Amino acid sequence: VLHEVEVTHGRPNNTTTLTKPHQKVSTILKDVFLPQGYPSSVSEDYLSYQIWDTLQELCSTLNGTLASHAIFKGMGVGNSQASALGATHTWLLKDGAGMLSNILFAWSRGTLLDIDAKRWRLFADVLNDVAMLIDLLSPLAPPHIFTALMCCTSVFRSIVGVAGGCTRATIKQHQALHNNTADVSAKDGSQEKLSGIIGLLLSMLLLNIVSDSLYLTWTSFLIFTALHLIFNYKACGCLVMRTLNPTRYSMLLEHWFDNNTVLDPYQINKFEPFIIGAGPSNVIVGASLIALPAGPDPQISNSQYILYSHRDKLNVCLRSGSRDKDQFEAFYFAYQAARQKSHSDIIHPSGGDIMKWEEFFSELTLKGWNTKYAALGASSLRYTPDL
Numbered sequence: 089v090l091h092e093v094e095v096t097h098g099r100p101n102n103t104t105t106l107t108k109p110h111q112k113v114s115t116i117l118k119d120v121f122l123p124q125g126y127p128s129s130v131s132e133d134y135l136s137y138q139i140w141d142t143l144q145e146l147c148s149t150l151n152g153t154l155a156s157h158a159i160f161k162g163m164g165v166g167n168s169q170a171s172a173l174g175a176t177h178t179w180l181l182k183d184g185a186g187m188l189s190n191i192l193f194a195w196s197r198g199t200l201l202d203i204d205a206k207r208w209r210l211f212a213d214v215l216n217d218v219a220m221l222i223d224l225l226s227p228l229a230p231p232h233i234f235t236a237l238m239c240c241t242s243v244f245r246s247i248v249g250v251a252g253g254c255t256r257a258t259i260k261q262h263q264a265l266h267n268n269t270a271d272v273s274a275k276d277g278s279q280e281k282l283s284g285i286i287g288l289l290l291s292m293l294l295l296n297i298v299s300d301s302l303y304l305t306w307t308s309f310l311i312f313t314a315l316h317l318i319f320n321y322k323a324c325g326c327l328v329m330r331t332l333n334p335t336r337y338s339m340l341l342e343h344w345f346d347n348n349t350v351l352d353p354y355q356i357n358k359f360e361p362f363i364i365g366a367g368p369s370n371v372i373v374g375a376s377l378i379a380l381p382a383g384p385d386p387q388i389s390n391s392q393y394i395l396y397s398h399r400d401k402l403n404v405c406l407r408s409g410s411r412d413k414d415q416f417e418a419f420y421f422a423y424q425a426a427r428q429k430s431h432s433d434i435i436h437p438s439g440g441d442i443m444k445w446e447e448f449f450s451e452l453t454l455k456g457w458n459t460k461y462a463a464l465g466a467s468s469l470r471y472t473p474d475l
Contacts (some may be wrong), residue, residue, distance in 0.1 A: 108398030121278050123264075123271045125397025126305035130272060132265045132330045138276070140323035142283045148216065149317035150294060154309050155223035157295060178235045186242035186359035193247045201251060203333045203463045205258040206324040206362035213320045217313050219244040222307060244296070262329055328357045330458040332416070334371070336360055336464060340452075341423045349450035370423045373415060381433040394471070395419040395425070395435045402435075403425055408470040412462035413449070419464055420445050 123129050201208050219241040226237045257295045264272045298304035302412070329336070330353045339356050343349065379398040392414040394405040402422040406415065437445070452459050 116385065121275055121282070123267065123268055125268070129264075129266045129268055131265060131328070133326050136261050136326040137263070137323050138258070138279060140319050140326065141276075142279055144213065144316050144319035144323060145280055145283040146241040146287050146290075147214075147312045147319060149284055149292055151217070151220050151309060151312045153287075153291035153295060154298070154305060154312075155220040156471065158224045158227050178238055181235060182238040184243040185239040186246040187244040190246040190250055194250050197251070198254070200465065202255040202258050203465050204362070205262075205329070206327060206336070206360070207256040208251045208260075209255040209259070209316075210320055210324050210363065212248045212255065215244050216248045216252075217316060220309070224305070248306065259327065262327070271315050276389060279318070301435050306378065324362055328353050331461055331463045332457060332459070333463040334419075334451075335362070337416075337419060337464065338423060340457075342421060344448055345424065345427060350448065352455040353457060370400060370426060371402045371404065373404045373406070373417060373419060373464045374469050375401075375405050376469055377405050377471055379403065380405070395422055396433055397425070397435065398433075402468075406466060406470050408472045410470070412460060415464050416449065416452075416465055417445055417460065417463075420448065 118126065127134070135335075152470070166170040197208075222241050222244075225243075226234050228235055256276075260273045260276060261269050294308065298308050315347065324349075332340070336356050339360065340351060343351050377394070380396055380403075381398075388390055392407045395418055396403050398403075402425055404415075404418040404422055421435065421441065424437075425435050425440070449459065
């Protein structure tokens with residue numbers, strides 16, 4: 089009996105017996121829909137996330153069909169009194185509102201999408217459901233209100249496109265373990281298209297059943313919306329992110345200061361409140377020097393950051409050339425100062441505190457946290473000391 093060993097990234101991945109032709113179908117499906125080298129080439133949460141994500145995509149497709157049907161009714165399809173010019177104007181206004189909102193949202197929230205990928209992903213899907221709800225209500229509105237509603241849903245969908253697309257990219261980077269982000273993204277697209285095809289087939293059947301019944305239409309919409317939200321929550325909840333954002337880092341620090349132990353990514357992600365972030369709102373990373381207390385301080389010139397208190401805010405000013413580790417360190421001592429309710433103008437950690445910090449940071453790496461990238465929401469402001 090011959091055995092064929094597939095080697096991925098220099099390591100054996102799986103073994104296929106050549107005398108079992110019935111395995112060819114499953115092998116082909118695996119090659120088509122799963123990244124090369126699966127499961128060793130992706131994160132451990134990959135399969136569970138993709139299952140929930142595919143289910144929510146199916147529900148979204150079915151709801152989208154109901155919403156599209158309502159929009160066509162509102163635009164006058166099947167109505168002899170409706171004009172093509174009026175429908176075109178509505179469509180152009182809708183697209184213009186969507187393009188403008190896309191630019192504004194990306195400008196105002198773009199940097200936050202990497203930090204809280206779970207929360208913004210869930211936000212995008214909830215907003216998409218709200219847009220579909222408005223679509224279903226739109227045929228009941230008079231023409232001038234219908235146009236406004238279409239512009240509103242276009243704005244919502246543009247925000248969904250930015251938030252959903254960007255957070256999806258962040259999640260794919262998390263899942264790709266062997267610098268195979270492109271392959272993971274491509275196979276995710278294939279899974280999404282398969283879900284879409286199944287959704288289209290079911291949609292044609294669904295429309296034939298519910299199109300003439302307002303009761304069945306709304307019942308179907310509410311059921312699919314509930315399932316859509318549940319599946320999305322499950323998808324976000326099963327992700328085990330290893331990057332440290334303000335919420336996860338604060339949970340780690342709280343446990344460290346109370347118990348002197350570092351929790352691993354599975355323990356933190358299990359209890360992470362990703363619907364509403366739990367990071368400290370009074371710690372500002374990348375703050376300005378404008379409110380820095382006056383007076384010479386010889387320790388400032390030798391530090392990679394300045395930590396000072398001003399109006400109940402703990403401001404972290406980062407030096408030009410500071411590293412991500414410096415951001416973790418500054419946030420650590422800012423959180424400690426917040427717990428101790430320190431009111432010092434400029435906060436200087438003691439030698440013992442620095443030793444505890446070094447011990448904590450070493451434990452982070454041992455527990456499997458990604459300490460190479462600080463997702464703490466730091467601004468681009470940096471200072472350069474006068475030499």
